[in-house]
Amino acid sequence: MSELVVVTYDWAPPPPRGFVRDLRIRWALEEAGLPYRVESTPFRDREPEHFAHQPFGQVPWLKDDDVSIFETGAIMLHLGAKSEALMPKDARGRGEVTEWVFAALNSVEMASLPWALLQFSGDTSSQAFQLFDDFVKVHRLAHLEPILAEREWLTNRFSVADILMSDVLRLIDRFDGLAAFPACGAYVARAIARPCFQKALADQMAHFAKAD
Amino acid sequence: MSELVVVTYDWAPPPPRGFVRDLRIRWALEEAGLPYRVESTPFRDREPEHFAHQPFGQVPWLKDDDVSIFETGAIMLHLGAKSEALMPKDARGRGEVTEWVFAALNSVEMASLPWALLQFSGDTSSQAFQLFDDFVKVHRLAHLEPILAEREWLTNRFSVADILMSDVLRLIDRFDGLAAFPACGAYVARAIARPCFQKALADQMAHFAKAD
Numbered sequence: 001m002s003e004l005v006v007v008t009y010d011w012a013p014p015p016p017r018g019f020v021r022d023l024r025i026r027w028a029l030e031e032a033g034l035p036y037r038v039e040s041t042p043f044r045d046r047e048p049e050h051f052a053h054q055p056f057g058q059v060p061w062l063k064d065d066d067v068s069i070f071e072t073g074a075i076m077l078h079l080g081a082k083s084e085a086l087m088p089k090d091a092r093g094r095g096e097v098t099e100w101v102f103a104a105l106n107s108v109e110m111a112s113l114p115w116a117l118l119q120f121s122g123d124t125s126s127q128a129f130q131l132f133d134d135f136v137k138v139h140r141l142a143h144l145e146p147i148l149a150e151r152e153w154l155t156n157r158f159s160v161a162d163i164l165m166s167d168v169l170r171l172i173d174r175f176d177g178l179a180a181f182p183a184c185g186a187y188v189a190r191a192i193a194r195p196c197f198q199k200a201l202a203d204q205m206a207h208f209a210k211a212d
Numbered sequence: 213m214s215e216l217v218v219v220t221y222d223w224a225p226p227p228p229r230g231f232v233r234d235l236r237i238r239w240a241l242e243e244a245g246l247p248y249r250v251e252s253t254p255f256r257d258r259e260p261e262h263f264a265h266q267p268f269g270q271v272p273w274l275k276d277d278d279v280s281i282f283e284t285g286a287i288m289l290h291l292g293a294k295s296e297a298l299m300p301k302d303a304r305g306r307g308e309v310t311e312w313v314f315a316a317l318n319s320v321e322m323a324s325l326p327w328a329l330l331q332f333s334g335d336t337s338s339q340a341f342q343l344f345d346d347f348v349k350v351h352r353l354a355h356l357e358p359i360l361a362e363r364e365w366l367t368n369r370f371s372v373a374d375i376l377m378s379d380v381l382r383l384i385d386r387f388d389g390l391a392a393f394p395a396c397g398a399y400v401a402r403a404i405a406r407p408c409f410q411k412a413l414a415d416q417m418a419h420f421a422k423a424d
Contacts, residue, residue, distance in 0.1 A: 056319055056355050069307060071314035073285075078307065095281060095290065102283035105318045107268055114326035117347075118340055128330055128340030135329075143268050 003037070004029065005063040007053065010040035011211035015120065019171055021072050022060040023204050027163050028076060030196035032083035038207065073105050076160040086160045093155070100154040100161035108144065109168045111135040119175040136172065141181045149183035152190065166191030215249070216241065217275040219265065222252035223423035227332065231383055233284050234272040235416050239375050240288060242408035244295035250419060285317050288372040298372045305367070312366040312373035320356065321380045323347040331387040348384065353393045361395035364402065378403030
C-alpha cells in the first residue's frame with residue numbers, strides 16, 4: 001500500500017476555514033477508507049519548495065509515494081482510480097464521473113468562484129456582481145435544479161463528482177445563493193450529512209485552530 | 213474504428229467566433245489524425261435534446277458511437293486515451309498531463325474567464341475588474357511565466373494540456389493581457405502556429421459563416 005500525504009497550509013485566516021481545498025481531498029480519503037497523513041506548508045512566506053509542488057503557491061497537493069500531484073480535480077481522479085467508493089471501475093462509469101467532475105469545476109465553480117469572491121469583498125451592488133449573479137443562477141443553478149430534483153447523486157451512486165459539486169454549491173449556500181434552488185440545497189444537505197464530510201471538516205478546523 | 217462526432221451550434225454571433233469551445237476539440241482531433249464529423253444544434257431555441265446532451269445548454273459535446281460526452285476537459289481526456297499524439301500512455305505521463313489539464317481549466321481559466329467577461333462587457337474600470345485583473349496577472353500569469361520561459365510545452369511534449377492552456381491564454385491575449393508576460397505570449401504563438409490549430413480555426417470560422 002502506498003503512503004498518501006495531503007499537504008495543506010500550516011495556518012489559514014478564519015474566513016476561508018472550512019472551505020480550504022484540502023477538505024475535498026480529506027473527504028475523499030475518508031470515503032475510500034485509505035490511510036493518509038496531513039503535512040503543513042507555510043501560509044506566509046511560501047517557499048520555492050512549495051511552488052515546485054504547486055505552481056501557483058496554493059494548496060493542496062498530494063504525495064503518493066514518490067509522485068506529487070497538484071490540482072484538486074487531478075487528485076480526485078487519481079484517488080478515484082484507487083477506490084470504487086469514489087469512482088466505478090468500468091469505462092462508462094468512469095466517463096460519467098469524469099464529465100461531472102469537470103462540470104463541477106469548470107462549469108459551476110467557474111461561475112460561482114467569481115461570485116463568491118465579490119461576496120467576500122462586499123461588492124454585491126455593482127454591475128459586475130449582477131453579471132456573475134446571472135451567470136451562477138440563470139446559466140448554472142437553474143439548469144442543475146431539475147437534474148438534482150430527480151437524482152440522489154450526479155451519477156447512479158455517490159462519487160468524487162459529488163464531493164466536488166456539493167462543495168462548490170456549499171460555498172454558494174454560505175452566501176444564501178441557493179435560496180431559490182431547493183433541490184440544490186437538499187443535495188448539499190445530503191452530502192454534508194455524510195460522516196466522512198463531517199470528519200474532514202472537523203479535522204481541517206482543528207488543523208488550522210492548532211496554529212492560532 | 214468508432215465514429216466521432218463533434219456537436220456545436222449551427223450559428224454564433226461574431227464576437228465569440230474563433231473562441232467557441234468546439235475549437236479545442238477540433239484541434240485535438242486534427243492533432244490525433246482521427247476522422248470526425250461536425251454536427252449542428254440550434255443556437256437559438258435550444259431544444260430539450262440539447263440539454264439531454266449538455267445540461268447547461270452549451271457546446272460542444274462529443275459522440276463516440278453510442279456514448280455522448282460533455283465538458284471539454286472530459287472530452288480531452290477521452291481523446292487523449294485514444295492517441296499518444298495527445299497524451300502519453302504511461303501512468304506518470306498521463307498524470308502529468310491530467311494535472312495541467314485541470315490547471316488550465318480550474319486555475320487559469322477560473323481567473324481569466326471572469327476577467328474576459330468583464331472585458332467583453334466593457335467594464336474595465338470597476339473595483340471588481342481590478343480584483344480579477346490581479347487574480348489573472350498576480351496570482352496566475354506571474355507564476356506561469358517562469359515555467360513557460362523554461363519549457364516548450366507544459367510536459368515533456370505537446371499534449372491536450374497545451375491545447376487547453378494555450379487556448380485559455382489566447383483569450384487573455386485577445387484583450388492584450390499578456391503584454392507583461394512574454395514567455396506566455398511566445399507559448400501561445402508556438403501553439404497557434406501549429407497547422408492543426410490553423411485548420412481547426414478556419415473550419416470553425418467557415419462553419420459559423422455558412423449560417424449568416
